[in-house]
Amino acid sequence: MIFDIIRKKFVALTPEEWVRQHVIHFLISEKEYPISLINIEKQIKLINTIKRYDIVVFNKDGSIHIIVECKAPSIKINQQTFDQIARYNFVLNADYLFISNGLEHYFCQMDYENENYIFLKELPSYKI
8 A cells, every 4th residue: 555655656757758847947046936826737728628737837827937848859849849838828828838848948938919929939937
């Protein structure tokens, strides 16, 4: 029984999980986002299917500030990856999108008025 409890507390360190852990560290250490505003791997409903996002960072008011999509380093980031996070954003309505495979990182700010996203050189830091 104790081993069942221990097993449930650990996550397998897959290549994608390695990227996710480094992104979380980056968000907390470099961009100073509070741990309390970061949510990891939750289900969302997308047109009769259940999907799981990798990371969401909330605003203080509960709205979604950033959606993060993590891929394994061996996975090339392409249009399909952007389409995936864009589909998630139809439901979540984030201010920013962040895609990483640990080697390449893309940051986008949503422009809802023009139905587009704007590529950024870096993700903004947390503002109190």
